[in-house]
Amino acid sequence: MVDVSAPMKSFTLPAGRVINQSLFSKEKFNAAAKAKYNVEIAYPKGTLDAFNNFLLDIANEVWGAGSDEDENLVLPIKDGDEMAAKKAENGKQGDAYEGMDVIRASTTFNYNGDDAEGGIKVLDFDSKTLISPLEQDKVYRGCMMRAAVTIGTYSQNVTGYNAMNLYLKAVHKTGEGDRLGGDGDEDLGFEPVDAPTR
Numbered sequence: 001m002v003d004v005s006a007p008m009k010s011f012t013l014p015a016g017r018v019i020n021q022s023l024f025s026k027e028k029f030n031a032a033a034k035a036k037y038n039v040e041i042a043y044p045k046g047t048l049d050a051f052n053n054f055l056l057d058i059a060n061e062v063w064g065a066g067s068d069e070d071e072n073l074v075l076p077i078k079d080g081d082e083m084a085a086k087k088a089e090n091g092k093q094g095d096a097y098e099g100m101d102v103i104r105a106s107t108t109f110n111y112n113g114d115d116a117e118g119g120i121k122v123l124d125f126d127s128k129t130l131i132s133p134l135e136q137d138k139v140y141r142g143c144m145m146r147a148a149v150t151i152g153t154y155s156q157n158v159t160g161y162n163a164m165n166l167y168l169k170a171v172h173k174t175g176e177g178d179r180l181g182g183d184g185d186e187d188l189g190f191e192p193v194d195a196p197t198r
Contacts, residue, residue: 008150008167009058011051013103015146015174016041019096023171024119024133026108037120038106039147039171048077048101055151055164062153063162074156074163078102096180105149105166121170131173144175 019040026035055075056068067073080100087094110118111130122131122139131138139145148169156163 008152009054010148010150010169011054012148013041013051013146014043014047015144016043016047016103017096017100017177018139018141018143018145019102019180020141021139023122023139024136025117034108036106036108037110037168038104039145039168040102040104041145041147042080042096042100042102045080045099045101048103052077058151058153058164059162067162070162072159072161074161076103076105076151076164076166078104093181103147103149103166105147105168107168120168123170123172125173125175127172139173141180142177143173144177145171145173147171 019042021039023037023039026037028035052075055077059067059070059073063070078101080097080102083102084094084097087097107120108115109120110116111121112118119133119136122136123129124131124138147166148171149166150169152165152167154163154165155161
């Protein structure tokens with residue numbers, strides 16, 4: 001990856017549904033990757049149109065007029081239907097991606113701006129109160145959040161394509177939502193029983 005010299009642009013995304021997150025501790029995508037804080041958020045298609053236009057304007061500013069029409073331009077908005085299909089091919093559940101556009105944003109820096117543990121800035125409903133690591137159960141797969149991101153531009157080493165990625169600055173919880181599977185709170189179908197007699 002070759003960074004492109006360009007001023008960093010910031011954007012606050014609209015609220016979407018959290019699919020995956022690691023906001024209070026760093027995670028690795030794979031063994032070779034660097035551990036990062038990250039979030040993956042899904043939006044009904046059309047929700048990110050203004051953001052997409054903002055990205056295309058940046059492309060023209062960084063790589064020249066007409067760059068927004070380059071079919072090889074790599075934007076950080078992923079097609080949820082394609083992601084769901086790929087998961088299905090691997091025998092995994094991908095329902096949460098269907099009919100959605102998806103963004104992923106990450107950072108190595110914590111709330112204090114250090115490349116260290118401690119978590120990023122996670123704001124509660126009032127957008128002022130911090131959700132601490134001790135309260136991290138408030139943030140779950142399926143809740144609603146918006147993310148503040150910085151947009152990075154670079155050229156891919158292997159393909160030479162112009163590309164963008166999202167650096168995570170902070171997140172703001174905006175609502176509750178149906179929990180996605182994997183949080184251990186699913187209904188297992190147990191029926192109530194009488195207390196055993198002794």
